[in-house]
Amino acid sequence: MHYFFEIPFINANFVLNSWTDMTGPEAEEFILLKSKIGDLLNNYKLALSDLYKVRSENQLLKNRLGTNEGELVELKREIEKVRLSGAILGDGDNSQEAKKRINDLVREIDNCIALLNNI
Numbered sequence: 001m002h003y004f005f006e007i008p009f010i011n012a013n014f015v016l017n018s019w020t021d022m023t024g025p026e027a028e029e030f031i032l033l034k035s036k037i038g039d040l041l042n043n044y045k046l047a048l049s050d051l052y053k054v055r056s057e058n059q060l061l062k063n064r065l066g067t068n069e070g071e072l073v074e075l076k077r078e079i080e081k082v083r084l085s086g087a088i089l090g091d092g093d094n095s096q097e098a099k100k101r102i103n104d105l106v107r108e109i110d111n112c113i114a115l116l117n118n119i
Helices: 011-016 027-087 092-118
Strands: none
Touching: 011 092
């Protein structure tokens, strides 16, 4: 998405260039003002360009974050599977966890059977 904000004095070049018949301190002040307005417009254009770049980079980072979060969920599932399979195979520390998981599954199956019997 690109946004462009109109600045009311962007088209002021005609007015600024038409005041060439001034002399003295007013002319110097006018030239200084014209220069400052030009600098301000250039800074605005640079800031707007930077804003577009930052928004684009932000979107890329959001996409990358979403991908990484999905991979993280998959890796956590894989770790859980490996831990449970190691526990079922009798891998010392995880055997207690495997027994607990199996008991939880048996309880859940018993609850399902009880619900089916009530139908």
